[in-house]
Amino acid sequence: MPSREGGCTSCDEMLAHLQAFLDHECEQSVSERLARHVAECEHCAQIADAEQHLRAIIRSRCAEQAPPELRARVLGRLAVLRGTSGVASVSRMTSTTVSRDGSRVTVTRTSSMRVERE
Incomplete structure (x- = not known):
């Protein structure tokens, strides 16, 4: 090497x-x-x-996305939190797990959002 x-x-x-x-x-x-x-x-x-x-x-x-209405509601709520509640930061975490059983492959994707206040 x-x-x-x-x-x-x-x-x-x-x-x-x-x-x-x-x-x-x-x-x-x-x-x-x-x-x-x-x-x-x-x-x-x-x-x-x-x-x-x-x-x-x-x-x-993992091509599926949240419906536009849900995305708009979440972003709207975050905007309210940022403007009125002293939100210091918003972070999003996505984890992907891939498992294989013979020729079958399973992909699991989990997303979470964290809002930290000042």
Whole structure:
């Protein structure tokens, strides 16, 4: 496995930055280094391909969105909370669980919203 010396990237570094790399969130120099590593390392290329495949499955299974009326009500309520109740921040958390039973793949996505007051 290549080491980090001389600008090379290790498999450990690739794995540590895999999500950011696939999301195009790395600095350009890091992204270029990781891309070179994936091109040269079959092990990391397989891991990156598997992650991209998993993401494609999740996207295809989690395409359902809340109805526009519900979205409008939630956003309206949040606007009221922000304006009158001293809301410091609103955060949204989404977790996705993928399980496999033989050839059957189950994807479960859970979303929650947290409102913190000042």
